[in-house]
Amino acid sequence: MAKEQLLQYIGAGLFLMAVLHTFSTKYFLNLAHRSPRHAGLWHLLGEVEVVFGFWALLLVGAIGLLGDQHKAIDYLEAQNFTEPLFVFVILVMAGTRPVLWTVQEFVSRVANILPFSRQLSLYLLCLTLVPLLGSFITEPAAMTLAALMLRERFYKKAISTRMKYLTLGVLFVNVSIGGVLTPFAAPPVLMVAEKWGWDIAFMSSTFGWKAALAVLMNGLLATLWFKRELLRLPAGEETETSTKMPVPIIAIHILFLALTVWYAHYPVVFLGLFLFFLGFTEAYQRHQDRLMLREGLLVAFFLAGLVVLGGMQQWWLQPILAGLNDIVLFFGAMSLTAITDNAALTYLGSLVNGLSDSAKYALVAGAVTGGGLTVIANAPNPAGYAILKECFDESAISPLGLFLSALIPSAVAAFFFLVF
8 A cells, every 4th residue: 555545544543533533522521530659641632722723733644754854844844834823812802991892882782773682682693694704704703702702691691501502503503604795714615716707796695695695594493492491691881891991992992803804814924913912901901801812822722723634635535525515415414524623625626627516505505504513513602712722611511512503503594595
């Protein structure tokens, strides 16, 4: 067997192990309690954000052993780490107090207009309006803001475990489909928009209105389902929105966010902007909470590991995508997204020559529809996971619980993308 073929099999095997590992993190956390001597190691392996980075390290080691260190380095340099770096930067920027305050104020004002109780209105808007804003501020930013608002307003209060999981499932699905109104905000669309000539007009007319209806339907169903539980929660305005924020501070934060989104394809630019941003936050610490640097680095590490492992999956994924009709391709993409990043999936699809327009639509629609089924299905999901996991038992989110919770909102999204 040639070394290249052997490496392909090793890469596929390690990728499978990584996927299984993500479903087994609670086992490692239980090991940490039963074996205090090695509790640190088990806790490390129990962190979902570490999983793909760990198995990616083994893959790079295998490439080095079968070839040499230069081959391993060449493989790493051939991968595109722009997305992990961008998600890290945008997560930290979007998680700052001025940005969160601004979005909370906007959501709060819209909530005052809606003909529902305040708790119902805020919950509905966190699951609908904020995910749809992801089409303009990018999905990672929308996920960060929605997760932070849900954590402070609902997850830290006495809500049921069922509500925590179903809310998480709706959030992940709605963020995944809520970014398709534009061609630059959703990672799976970003990967193909330039090559296929998809502009804002095409995205809004072909994907956007269907996604908006699905987001609204999912949010309304969740709000109605948990209406009684929401109405029992204590009312009152949160401290984050009661403290005024200077307009110049807000404007500078939004400017940094806008420039980072504008230069999302150029790490050398947005990382430079990020360094200036860190200096600005240091100069005006009184207007800041703790920056989410640890959470951002963990999410970036997760996505970088996914990129490294995903680079070895083209040999089996691409033939599968090329041999499916449109309906099967939609559900195939939806299913494959659950075990691989949907941006990687659409990128591989873009390499297939001769795809029809209907096949392109089926591939991207299926990829974004399945983007909430697992934590690895969509690039922003690890950000939401990192923010909300502390509110679950043992600070861990069950992969099966997330998958089951995301099935209904995913089915709603599939209905709108397929029927209309």
